[in-house]
Amino acid sequence: MVTRIVRSVAQQAARSAARGAVKQARRAARGVLGLAAERMSKVDTAWLRMDNEHNLMMILGVWTLRPGIDYEALCRRVQERLLQYPRFRQHVVEDATGASWVDTADLDVHQLVVREKLPRSRAASPQVALQARVGQLAMEPLDRRLPLWRFHLVEDYDGGSALVVRIHHCIADGIALISVVLSLVDGGAAPPLRRSRAPVHGAGGWIADTLLKPFTDLTVKALDAAGEGAARSLHLLEDPHAGLEGSVELARLAYQVLSDAGALLLMPDDARTLLKGQPAGRKRVAWCDPLPLDEVKAVGKALNCSINDVLLSCVSGAIGEYLRAHGDDPAGKEIRAMVPVNLRPMDHAWKLGNHFGLVPLVLPIGLENPVERVYEVRRRMDALKGSTQPLLAFAVLTVAGLLVKPAQDAILRLFSDKTTAVMTNVPGPREKLRFLGATLEQCMFWVPQSGNIGLGVSILSYGGNVQFGVIADAALCPQPQKIIDAFGPEFAKLSWLTLMLPWGEG
Template sequence: MNAATRRARMSGVDTAWLRMERPTNPMMITGVLVLKARLDPARLKRLLRVRLLAFERFRQRPVGDAGDYWWEDDPDFDLERHVHRVALPRPGGKPELQDLVSDLASTPLDAGRPMWQLHLVEGYRRTRSALVLRVHHCYADGAALMQVLLALAAAGPKAPTRGQASAEPPGWLPWLGELTRASTGLFFELLQHPGKLIGYAQAGAAAMEESVRLLAMAPEPRTRLRGKLGLSKRVAWCEPLPLDAVKAVGRALECTLNDVLLAAAAGALRAYLVAHHDRVQGLEIRVVVPVNLRAAQAAEPLGNEFGLVFLTLPVGVADPVQRVRAVHAHMQALRHSSQPLFTLGLLDVAGQSPRLLQEQLVQLLGSHATAVMTNVPGPRRRLRLAGVEIEQPMFWVPQAGDIALGASILSYAGQVQFGLMADAGTVRDPERIAAYFAGEIGRLQEAAAWTGSG
């Protein structure tokens, strides 16, 4: 390593996401921003130099060294290698954009460079532009990237000033020192406050309970939503839906906004299976839902600080209102669960363990879920990027292990966006599921109106 090259040790969680990379499931977060007008490429690059590159991580690449992983400055960093201009084939509409995003989502990032790329799509719907962003998950989670988007937006918060990278720690000694300090501190804390022992014991019991619960989960039922993965992805999204209308359904049914959105997603998956003449009676599937655990004033703006919960979706329930009630019950059961903290800790340990052990863990967790489903509240106001209004944002997190399907729900400026990313050989037509989601919201609106009038 060049003496002038700065290094910082990668966290266990970030290492875990880096090592989850597979040809069949690249560990990229893929985002699409549909813009209301044409975007000037020169102005975009100026913005990226000032605001995006203020996050020093986007100038760094992950490197492995004798089992340890580090963030290392790219000595040959060049923004031009990361920003590309592409034109859609005619007629340049939504199907052509979805095809392009599908191709990019199937293409791994270059591990020899900082692992992110931005494609400026010109001529979308003739007078508009779109941006396709791909970032490896080891760089940041969805909540962190939302803050990056706000930093890029014209009225967003300022990006952090680049600081000095931490000095290179000598091997495993810092980890041992931190563990020793933490253990010593805990010992004296318990001497001074013995009552806290009960709390720690309860936390340990909760962690044990979660580990037993995860191990005891039955494998997922066999459906066409699961299968052997290939190398190609397909993405699709529906047109934005009015957020106030969805909130009104929740009020009428005395449930939360999340209950309504997740029930609509379950209904869309049900409709897709029924359209293929599959048996759905009594069917329940699990989805992995990321839960943001980042502190409001987190010292590190990037990285991964989220846990996971396994949520049961009642796909077998035909009545849309009863499906909302069932989702609500499942959500309530998870409300005080320690699953998010437990899985975050599990990922941290996995990232510091031998790679084989991590792969077995990911395989185990993946066998207990059919899909990854994110539900993120986005900005309430419309944002502008390099002077152009963002009309519709969408993003998808990767699907780890053998999971073939990812669904994304994102609110933005009074609207709800729903999209899917799927293994192309398993779910060949995700656009049908996206269309069914919009239809399920319509059914719930009708049911809520009927409930209110009754």
């Protein structure tokens, strides 16, 4: 069964990627408005086509700033820094075999940087009003005639300003976009300067050191083989004597991809809870006051667990508590969250595009005991170390980008049927940054949920604190603030139990 599915995918990929069709598409794209065109990568094409009525493939960010910033000053900063990246000046032209990046004629930055005014209400706080607007923007499609991003500035927000950022996932993945957006902050580096191999300090240094450094040349080599050669590798499985010039190494990789594909296909569908079902296409957004990072570190050290173990345990507990409060007993249940894993080499940090995989993390939402839960999370995180699943996910997305949309949708349903949430957990700058002279007080972002996935969870450490946020489909989770409100108490229980440990005994 698995072999037939993979063979079918390989055959369709080969047909869709026929050399003549690609050349014809490139010629057509170059003819649009007489402007230069660049072919979109297969993975980025897959993300472009993933928009649907329930989920738009936009990475969504929120900054709160004090004091407030000026609209024209923001436009100038975007013009000087962000528009130096070609992708942010280009729009997308689709054709039968894919898509191309095309320079946008007469681009005015004021078309892309938008002023917002939040409704004033005695009944709702500024944060609630901002959350409501962010939820609306999450399902507001980007105009395909312009570059696929927008900045929305609320000049007067809670004693300062708020900036909502929307960037389509086809431009880049979350890690690359964090790097790009942070080039906007005071002291940030322009794109050409980021190509240097010299040590990077300040806002960009933590990206290279914390997020990118762990990946070795071997990992990058495997990524290149799995990504660009995925369809050819699958074709090798059908005819071992065809192509690839006898590459034993790539043949072994192809066999590994097939084995891991079988494991993915055989992975059971996720547990049925209130959070799993048919989304409605309306979003709700919520976030909490940040937790001090030092307190999280102290709890992790006391329990011999990582910061991630502690935070993911609290997320599991908060979701379990939300379900109990709504009459859905999670006892004995667990849910699966897809976690993006960076696959980008350090010296490519300044580049755009999508270079990440996905790894499924099973959250033990049915365990009420917080200590038992944190150790179970630790066990599962340890089991994921060294997994090849992120490379498999990258390869699947590459192949999906080669196919016609119905075939792509069928492949991507494999992920959404087996998943309840998409979760990101990113370490940010240790010190608070400044932007146009203002202090960046809070920083949050969410990656999109694909298919029918209705829940997105974001954990971001920034400025000595940890920020927890949720974005959810209104039909599946109409009150995500209830999950947020349970996060703090879950950490408090774990912290209190840590204090009860027999310190100094034995």
